[in-house]
Amino acid sequence: MEVVAKVFIAFVAIEHLYILYIEMFAWETIGKRTFKTIPKELFKPTKALAANQGLYNGFLSAGLIWSLFISDKTWSINVSLFFLGCVIVAGIYGALTASKKIFFIQAVPALVTLLLVIINMG
Numbered sequence: 527m528e529v530v531a532k533v534f535i536a537f538v539a540i541e542h543l544y545i546l547y548i549e550m551f552a553w554e555t556i557g558k559r560t561f562k563t564i565p566k567e568l569f570k571p572t573k574a575l576a577a578n579q580g581l582y583n584g585f586l587s588a589g590l591i592w593s594l595f596i597s598d599k600t601w602s603i604n605v606s607l608f609f610l611g612c613v614i615v616a617g618i619y620g621a622l623t624a625s626k627k628i629f630f631i632q633a634v635p636a637l638v639t640l641l642l643v644i645i646n647m648g
Contacts (some may be wrong), residue, residue, distance in 0.1 A: 531646045532594055533641035535606055538613060539590035540594030543637065558612045563625065587614055603647055610640040 548556050553576040555570045564572075589609035596602035617633025 530641065531642040534635070534642050535590050535594060535610070538610065538636050538639050539587045539594075539633070542587035542590070542613070544626075545632075546584040546587065547574040548581040549583065551580075553577070582616075586616070603643060606643050610636045610643065614640065634641050634646065 548560055553573050557576065558564075558566055558569055569576075574646060586609055589612070592607035593602050593609065596605060613636035614626050617629055617631070617636060620632065621627075621629035
């Protein structure tokens with residue numbers, strides 16, 4: 527079960543690296559196709575704001591990746607729980623303020639992963 531939890535942690539981390547890529551480097555291309563509710567003329571003036579958001583997604587990803595390399599099991603679990611909790615909060619906030627779809631794209635995978643980590647704690 528530990529391997530499954532780590533695979534899910536890696537999935538959530540990779541997902542947030544992809545979001546980082548979109549928001550920091552492909553905002554005016556892939557971003558336009560991904561965030562369809564934003565008017566196309568707003569992508570250029572919001573490029574710096576999106577890059578800032580992308581950087582935060584990178585921090586979430588970095589924390590999750592870090593948790594996979596910590597050899598002490600308790601410490602690794604605690605770090606993964608913290609960063610998964612951050613992803614969940616961000617996903618819930620995004621769903622409440624921007625798009626309900628964010629809950630399913632970001633928060634649900636992190637919630638499932640959090641449950642897997644908790645189950646694996648015993």
